[in-house]
Amino acid sequence: MKKKIIDVFKEPFTNRENVTSLIIGGVITLFPVFNFISLGYLGTKLKKSIQQDKTPVKWDENIKGLFITGLFLFIILISYLLIPFLLMFLGGSLMLTLSGGKILSLFYFRGQILNLLGIITLLIALYFLPFTVCVYLEEGGDINMAFKLQKIMEKIFLVVKEYTIIYLIIIGLLIISVAIIFLFMNWIAGLLLSGFIFFYDGLVITGILSKIFPRKAVTISLLEISDKE
Secondary structure, eight states: OHHHHHHHHHGGGSSHHHHHHHHHHHHHHTSTTTHHHHHHHHHHHHHHHHTTOOSOOOTTTOHHHHHHHHHHHHHHHHHHHHHHHHHHHHHHHIIIIITTTOTTSHHHHHHHHHHHHHHHHHHHHHHHHHHHHHHHHHTTSOGGGGGOHHHHHHHHHHTHHHHHHHHHHHHHHHHHHHHHHHHSSOHHHHHHHHHHHHHHHHHHHHHHHHHHOOOOOOOOOHHHHHHHO
């Protein structure tokens, strides 16, 4: 598994075609609304991997299809992350405004509690999201499947150890990316490179998930067996 993960991190740079896709995706990711296309590219790439379809995803093959796929993936992501972000926003508002800047204020304490709840729910949401997207794509883009927690948990429990390791890797990757953009660069360089960094993250996450997601088992009915006999 370790080698597979290392290979996934290297894959975007392994050949000219992959590097070109990284550059195109990085540029498109910089622009609001248009970045649904790059998100759709990642989703389509993951779907093909789940279906064991080895044909490459082409940027100019179906722009409309990539955009729609990206839009629905964005809706799923927002649906899972809305409550955590809302809790942290309310917590920040209580701490910065209603508390009057007083650390010992009751509003400041309440804001801290809301922030803590926001972080906890964010980590929980992020834990379910990777296989949520996989299940949605595997089921042919039925958005209702993205909220079937029982189905998603069944998939997770099949590879719970590997999945938890992958989850920690994804969290670490995103934290490092955010730190690089906002702590080690000025705002201009951070803005220009953010699209490439986050699209690279998407390629890595997509590659890792394609390695561990338990695909549907192929079954043969008793009738088919009897017919062959």
